[in-house]
Amino acid sequence: MSGDVMVITEHMEGKFSDVSFELVGKARELAEAFGGESIALVLGGGVDASVFASHATLHVADAALNHFNPEAYARVIEALVKERSPRLVMFGWTVIGMDLAAWLSGRMGVPCVAYAKDVRVENGALIVSSQAYGGKLIAEVSPEGEMAIVACLAGSFPAEAGHGSTQATVIPSPVDLGGLKMKFLEVIKPEAGDVDITTQTKLVAVGRGIGGKENIELAEELAEKLGAVVCASRPVVDAGWLPRTRQVGKSGLKVKPKLYFMLGISGAPEHLEGMKDAELIIAINTDKKAPIFNVAHYGAVADLFEVTEAMLELL
Amino acid sequence: MHIVVAIKHIPSIADELPVRHNNIDFDSVDFVLNEWDEHSIEQAVLIKEAVGGTVTVIGVDVIGELDNALHLALAKGADRAVKIAAEEPGADSHQQAKWLAEAIQNMSPDLILSGVQASNDLDGQLGPLIAAYLDLPYIGGTSAIEVTNGKAMVLKEFPGGIGMRYEIALPFVAGVQAAPKPPRYAPVSKVRQIAQTAKVETIEPGEGESGGLRFLKMAPPVVTGHAEMIQGTAKEIAARIVELLKSRGLL
Numbered sequence A: 001m002s003g004d005v006m007v008i009t010e011h012m013e014g015k016f017s018d019v020s021f022e023l024v025g026k027a028r029e030l031a032e033a034f035g036g037e038s039i040a041l042v043l044g045g046g047v048d049a050s051v052f053a054s055h056a057t058l059h060v061a062d063a064a065l066n067h068f069n070p071e072a073y074a075r076v077i078e079a080l081v082k083e084r085s086p087r088l089v090m091f092g093w094t095v096i097g098m099d100l101a102a103w104l105s106g107r108m109g110v111p112c113v114a115y116a117k118d119v120r121v122e123n124g125a126l127i128v129s130s131q132a133y134g135g136k137l138i139a140e141v142s143p144e145g146e147m148a149i150v151a152c153l154a155g156s157f158p159a160e161a162g163h164g165s166t167q168a169t170v171i172p173s174p175v176d177l178g179g180l181k182m183k184f185l186e187v188i189k190p191e192a193g194d195v196d197i198t199t200q201t202k203l204v205a206v207g208r209g210i211g212g213k214e215n216i217e218l219a220e221e222l223a224e225k226l227g228a229v230v231c232a233s234r235p236v237v238d239a240g241w242l243p244r245t246r247q248v249g250k251s252g253l254k255v256k257p258k259l260y261f262m263l264g265i266s267g268a269p270e271h272l273e274g275m276k277d278a279e280l281i282i283a284i285n286t287d288k289k290a291p292i293f294n295v296a297h298y299g300a301v302a303d304l305f306e307v308t309e310a311m312l313e314l315l
Numbered sequence B: 001m002h003i004v005v006a007i008k009h010i011p012s013i014a015d016e017l018p019v020r021h022n023n024i025d026f027d028s029v030d031f032v033l034n035e036w037d038e039h040s041i042e043q044a045v046l047i048k049e050a051v052g053g054t055v056t057v058i059g060v061d062v063i064g065e066l067d068n069a070l071h072l073a074l075a076k077g078a079d080r081a082v083k084i085a086a087e088e089p090g091a092d093s094h095q096q097a098k099w100l101a102e103a104i105q106n107m108s109p110d111l112i113l114s115g116v117q118a119s120n121d122l123d124g125q126l127g128p129l130i131a132a133y134l135d136l137p138y139i140g141g142t143s144a145i146e147v148t149n150g151k152a153m154v155l156k157e158f159p160g161g162i163g164m165r166y167e168i169a170l171p172f173v174a175g176v177q178a179a180p181k182p183p184r185y186a187p188v189s190k191v192r193q194i195a196q197t198a199k200v201e202t203i204e205p206g207e208g209e210s211g212g213l214r215f216l217k218m219a220p221p222v223v224t225g226h227a228e229m230i231q232g233t234a235k236e237i238a239a240r241i242v243e244l245l246k247s248r249g250l251l
């Protein structure tokens, strides 16, 4: 076993995601505590892989890995982890990392902590804090054994420490990438046409607390009076009350408006990922323990309908 | 076409969450079907309606209250319900995935679905673990799965409304983010009727070892910041907000 910390980076359309830099920065620190090296792993061609502050960067540049293919990525990572036996493998808890981290854990028979917010080494032991129950509880766990996997939420560490210019070493794929069961077909881009919520200065965000499609109109009315546009949490979009283009969060859009006015949104980690940098966050929620109150600047424990009606009367 | 759907019932996060001995006090919370399992059941039933076949729902009954969730799934269109009777509230994802993988292997499914994650402990691992133990590929975050001639066309979601399409040879494991349609509603009367007549098959758990995580503690987050709370009636709150927006030049 080594003291190395391996980071599985991710990129789309030639750009690495912020979480890759966040992880590399953290990996450097952890590797030093373990007496090993941080290794950034880059899969797929079409990217400049020499952009990390890792001790080393490995680049498997096969075209079969250019677009994310869960099976191909999983097999390549499994082979490289077996070959190098790092102390720790780090993923982002993203739509990519979620497909890979636990699968690798099952294959390797080593522990995996998902939803990690913090990773540290205390007296040689690895300690991970992770979010549970929609962010209402934090679990602190210590993975046992000689190798562990952690998958960290985006935004958990500063990204600056991960930027650098370590020269990437191109290596051949350790597995045959022909004959896979999964074939990547195409990228589908969202249809343009609706308003672009990422360019708005004011947003009224509605969550499941809005109760039904018939109540969206009320939020629209308030938005109009405020000079804002209505956006939503995922359940509202899944229920078909608003189009996908209005969704804020992990699987939606990232927004940074001057005002983010929230009606009936609990503040799950996946929603926070998309809006926590808004300049002024005001949240209305009937649950005084809603995690959103730990993030919002102003909050009120109140019924959203009553507050909205009252605001409409004033505006 | 045989589709197996792994379902989980979890403490409702709308409730207070009392912590006892490093875990939720399961006696004082309500249990609900995991939100994403509503979607995986819907996805399975949609495939069955399109190409025929059967849908089996299966769960590890760690709390001893899984029947409600299984009955709900039957009311929504599943054909067969199976529970692994392992009353071990402390069983972790690895252990449960071993039990499930063994049971599912014996069912020779063409497709295995799980929810993309559950809102409770160390999320989203179970589907990929089942795939790893069965040596199958896993794809999560799916929002549409269509099956034709031994193959599936799968749409996986990426941030910003981007989707990627894959062609995948059966069998494989998918973690469902959303069904292509909002999950259907099963009337309470139908669930009640099924609860009286349905047969839930019970199997004993096989071997399974834990995933090697030592729990140190579980507690509400240490809050570093908190919103400034606006008190008063709805009218007073509204007035304060309007004032706030004006003072910031936002109105």
Ligand SMILES: Cc1cc2nc3c(=O)[nH]c(=O)nc-3n(C[C@H](O)[C@H](O)[C@H](O)COP(=O)(O)OP(=O)(O)OC[C@H]3O[C@@H](n4cnc5c(N)ncnc54)[C@H](O)[C@@H]3O)c2cc1C
Pocket: A206, A207, A208, A209, A210, A232, A233, A234, A235, A236, A247, A248, A249, A250, A251, A252, A253, A263, A264, A265, A266, A267, A268, A269, A270, A271, A274, A284, A285, A286, A287, A290, A302, A303, A304, A305, B116, B117, B141, B177
């Ligand atoms: C891989 C993945 C990606 C995801 N991506 C996203 C994403 O991009 N965006 C996203 O938002 N979610 C995303 N989610 C879902 C996320 O986990 C949560 O389920 C979701 O954010 C919850 O939305 P919500 O707050 O509207 O609903 P809930 O959590 O159900 O909260 C509703 C809130 O409304 C309050 N309420 C109810 N009635 C009233 C009332 N009358 N007045 C005031 N308050 C009221 C309740 O107290 C509650 O706090 C993702 C999940 C996964 C697994």
Ligand SMILES: Nc1ncnc2c1ncn2[C@@H]1O[C@H](COP(=O)(O)O)[C@@H](O)[C@H]1O
Pocket: B005, B006, B007, B008, B034, B036, B037, B040, B058, B059, B060, B061, B062, B093, B096, B100, B113, B114, B115, B116, B117, B118, B119, B120, B121, B122, B123, B124, B125, B126, B127
């Ligand atoms: N005890 C269980 N029995 C059956 N399926 C489960 C169980 N726990 C988790 N799952 C499945 O795994 C998915 C993700 O759950 P989790 O890994 O706990 O976040 C759920 O949506 C279910 O499909």
